Amino acid sequence: MPILNFHLVQGQHEQARIESLLLRSSQLFAEVLACPIDRVRVFATEHAPQHMCVGGQMVRQGDQAAPYFNFIVLRGRSLEDKHRLLAGFTDLLVEILGCPRDRVRGGVTPVEPEDWSIGGTPASLLRQAEIEARRLAAGK
Template identity: 35%
Template sequence: MPVAHINVLQGHSKETLKKVIHDVSMAMADILSAPKDRLEVWVTEIDPDLWGVEGEPASEVMKTKPRGQVEMPYVEMVLMEGRPLEQHHKIITTITDILVQHLGTDRGRIRVHIANCKPDNWGIGGTAAAILRKAEIEARAKAGA
């Protein structure tokens, strides 16, 4: 279920963005103990003419400042509620580290927002996650009996 949507300025190479997707996915799997087949990571590139910084389009600001001081990668994560705060803090730090490493952005410009979601408010294939979770737990209990 964990998802991460990463917004960046256009202009990074596809290879760089693929590395971001890979490393963020691996961090989510490791830190959140989430199965890889349930993870989603999306990167959206924003046209620098349509990204405002200091009241101007980023394309204009980048004429006088380096990209790493202009771009503000924004990561929106959705996690099922109930995870320990330590996981939240570690994933925020690790995703920030990954973006600094691959994008060259100043650390202080990176933003990570975690939105906690109640299982009754998250649908999977038209069914609330709370219902699916209950069915999975019951199936595991039967299999172990």
């Protein structure tokens, strides 16, 4: 279920670095959430510079633009896990792509298990035991 999307300026980063970002982010996601890596999906969406505006200014080719990321997890994940992922994905952008830390933005979108499907079946049905264990561990 875990899904992550990085939004980057097209042509700003070497493809090998983007690939490294995707692979290491996948590993981090699986490690922090203690889930099988085959459940993890990570994307890099590149946007043309003329389609991005940062701080009220259009991004120009060669600008050190501000990357944005968003990840989706099933509701019930701990605040600690979400904070570790927010920090970890930021760290990877800084380390791998050389992005200025203060320009990186990111967010988490929790989704109710009954509002997410896996192969067309609600996650609430497929992973009922896992979801209940996470809920109990979080003290809810």
